[in-house]
Amino acid sequence: MKQTTPWQPLAPDIPTILETSQFPLDDLAAGHIPAVILRNAYAPEKCSQIVTDLTQRGLLFDPSQPMPDSFQDQLIPEGYYREGKDSVPRSAWQPTIAEGRSRIDIGSSLGYRGSDKEAFLAHSAETRTLFTELFPQDSPLDTIYDALQQISRDKRVVTAYEPDGRQYGPAIIRAHYGGYAYAPHFDSVRLRENRQNYAVYHFQHQFAGVLVFQNTTLNDQSAQSVLHHCLWEPHLDKHLSSGTFHEYAQEKDIDNIEIHLQPGDLYFFNTRSIHEVPGVAGADPRVVMATFIGFSSDEEEIFVWS
Ligand SMILES: O=C(O)CCC(=O)C(=O)O
Ligand SMILES: [Fe+2]
Numbered sequence: 001m002k003q004t005t006p007w008q009p010l011a012p013d014i015p016t017i018l019e020t021s022q023f024p025l026d027d028l029a030a031g032h033i034p035a036v037i038l039r040n041a042y043a044p045e046k047c048s049q050i051v052t053d054l055t056q057r058g059l060l061f062d063p064s065q066p067m068p069d070s071f072q073d074q075l076i077p078e079g080y081y082r083e084g085k086d087s088v089p090r091s092a093w094q095p096t097i098a099e100g101r102s103r104i105d106i107g108s109s110l111g112y113r114g115s116d117k118e119a120f121l122a123h124s125a126e127t128r129t130l131f132t133e134l135f136p137q138d139s140p141l142d143t144i145y146d147a148l149q150q151i152s153r154d155k156r157v158v159t160a161y162e163p164d165g166r167q168y169g170p171a172i173i174r175a176h177y178g179g180y181a182y183a184p185h186f187d188s189v190r191l192r193e194n195r196q197n198y199a200v201y202h203f204q205h206q207f208a209g210v211l212v213f214q215n216t217t218l219n220d221q222s223a224q225s226v227l228h229h230c231l232w233e234p235h236l237d238k239h240l241s242s243g244t245f246h247e248y249a250q251e252k253d254i255d256n257i258e259i260h261l262q263p264g265d266l267y268f269f270n271t272r273s274i275h276e277v278p279g280v281a282g283a284d285p286r287v288v289m290a291t292f293i294g295f296s297s298d299e300e301e302i303f304v305w306s
Contacts, residue, residue, distance in 0.1 A: 007033065007034055007229050007255060007257065008033065008034070008257075009033060009034050009035040009036060009037050009257070009259065009267075010024055010027070010033055010035075010036045010037070011036070011037035011038070011039060012037060012038065012039040012040075013038060013039065014038065014147065014150045014151065017036060017038075017151060018150070018151070018153070021033075023153065023297075024036050024151045024152075025151060025152050025207070025268075025295055025297075026297055028205075028207060028268065028269065028270045029204070029205040029207075029270060029295060029297065031229075031231050031270060031272075031273065034227040034229065034257050034259070034269060034273065035227060035257075035259055035267045035268060035269040036151055036267065036268040036269075037259065037261070037265065037266070037267045037268075038147055038265065038266045038267070039262075039264075039265050040262075040264050040265065041143050041147060041211065041264060041265065041266040042140050042143045042211055042264045042266065043264060044262065044263045044264040046138060046140075046264075047212070047213040047214065047263040047264050048213075048214065048263065050134075050140070050213055051213055051214050051287050053134070054106065054134075054173070054175075054287075058070075059104075059106050059173075060104060060106075060175050060285070060287070061104075063177060063178075063283060063284060063285060064283070071104065074104055074105075075102040075103065075104065076102065076103040076104070076105055076112065077102070077103075078101060078103075078180060078181060078182070078183070085115050085116075085197070100177060100178030100179075100281075101177070101178045101179050101180045101181070101279065101281075102177050102178060102180060103174055103175065103176050103177070103180050104174070104175045104177070104285075105172055105173070105174055106127075106130070106172065106173040106174075106175075107127045107131075107169045107171060107172030107173055107306050108120060108123040108124040108126075108127045108168065108169030108172065108306060109169075109172055109306055110168060110169075110189065110193075110195065110198070110200070110292070110305055110306065111187070111193060114193070114195055114198065117197060117198070120168075121162070121166045121167075121168070123169070124166075124167060124168050124169040125166075125167075127169040127170070127172075127306075128159075128167065128169065128170060131170060131171070140171075140211055140213075140289050141170055141171055141289075143211065143266065144171065144209050144211055144266060144289065144291055144304070145157045145304060147209075147266060147268075148209060148268070148293065148302060148304070149302075151268070152295075152302055155299075155300055155301065155302050156300055156301045156302065157301075157302045157304060158301055158302070158303060158304065159303075159304055159305065160199065160200050160294065160303035160304060160305035161199065161303075162198070162199050163199060168200070168305035168306070169305060169306045170291075170304065170305075170306070171289050171290065171291045171304070171306050172289070172290050172291070172306035173213075173287065173288070173289050173290075174287070174288050174289075174290055175285040175286070175287045176216065176223070176277075176279070176285050176286045176287075177285045178279075178281050178285075179216075179223075179279035179280060179281030179282075180279050180285075180286075181223075181276070181277060181278055181279030182225075182275070182276050182277040183240075183243065183245075183276055184228065184239075184240060184245040184246070184274050184275070184276040185240055185274065185275070185276065186231075186232040186240075186271055186272050186273065186274055186275070187206065187208065187271035187292065188206050188232070188271060188272060189201055189206065189292075189294075190203075190206070191232065191272070199303070200292075200294045200303055200305060202294075202296075203294030203295055203296050203299075203303065204295070204296040204297070205270065205272070205294075205295045205296065206270070206271045206272065206292055206293065206294060206295070207268050207269060207270055207271060207292070207293040207295060208268065208269055208271050208290060208291065208292055208293065209266065209267070209268045209290070209291045209293055209304070210225075210266070210267055210268075210288050210289070210290045210291070211264075211265070211266040211288060211289045211290075212261045212262065212263050212264070212265050212266075212286075212287075212288050213263055213287040213288060213289065214263055214284055214285065214286060214287040215261070215262070215263060215282075215284075215286055216280050216281075216282035216283075216284055216285055216286040217280065217282045217284075218280050218281055218282040218283075221280055222260075222280060222282070222286075223277055223278060223279060223280040223282070223286045224258050224259060224260050224261060224277070224278075225258070225259050225261075225267075225269075225275055225276065225277045226256050226257070226258050226259075226275065226276050226277070226278065227256060227257050227259060227269055227273050227274075227275045228245075228249055228254055228255075228256040228273060228274040228275065228276075229254055229255045229256060229257075229273070230249065230252075230254045230273065230274050231270070231272045231273055231274075232272045232273075232274060236248070236274065240274070245274060249274075268293070271292065290306060291304050291305065291306055292304070292305050292306060
């Protein structure tokens with residue numbers, strides 16, 4: 001809804017953000033601001049080094065070469081998630097079936113794997129081992145967790161865990177090839193995926209924290225996320241699933257903002273805000289480290305998972 005105060009993100013660094021807002025995460029939770037953006041949170045040269053390393057290790061593929069067969073069964077189609085204990089994937093939107101639009105995940109996605117809890121937690125343990133090996137020092141995980149801790153004004157930021165102590169994956173690396181797009185959607189373990197059997201279900205709010213490692217660019221245009229000034233309500237489902245959200249937003253005069261990021265920039269947003277990342281089929285994939293975040297204003301601990 002259009003308001004007199006512009007809907008603007010908090011940026012560009014922690015001191016400025018904390019001067020501007022007493023509780024940035026409460027502002028995000030309420031939908032008063034679209035995002036918190038930390039520019040240059042992680043060194044851009046380290047970002048490109050990570051992409052090179054992941055490709056050399058065979059965890060990502062070089063898009064200038066034919067995709068190795070070993071990636072075929074790891075490709076994640078657009079829009080997929082699973083609900084509750086279902087093993088059948090659902091689609092958060094009507095995916096565009098197009099050759100080459102695919103995503104590689106390095107890490108354990110609760111949305112994709114969570115329907116089998118034992119398998120998800122076992123996979124998460126492997127991810128933690130892998131990330132320790134990939135990032136023995138200067139870990140981008142620390143950048144995300146430390147930033148969150150500071151903007152929360154010193155709540156305790158931990159990798160999400162179950163009551164028995166078993167942890168989830170600490171974050172996920174996602175590479176989007178060939179113009180992979182996220183159509184307008186929202187993410188919620190509570191309101192969408194119905195994950196009642198997981199500890200993260202109890203939080204009042206869910207955010208995302210995304211650190212960009214590499215942009216994808218075609219004809220000077222890069223794939224960037226768009227946040228709509230609209231928190232999900234059930235009546236929006238018909239527009240999200242049928243792909244008519246843009247028409248709805250126009251009719252209701254809902255504004256939006258493009259969050260333009262460079263490698264090394266980190267942004268946090270409320271995943272209940274309808275959001276999207278239109279695909280741009282550049283030569284290189286858009287590569288990010290992504291997290292979900294569980295937050296309740298009256299709780300000391302903030303959970304991070306993927
Ligand atoms: O990559 C991003 O910036 C956001 C992606 C997203 O919306 C998601 O993973 O659900
Ligand atoms: Fe999302």
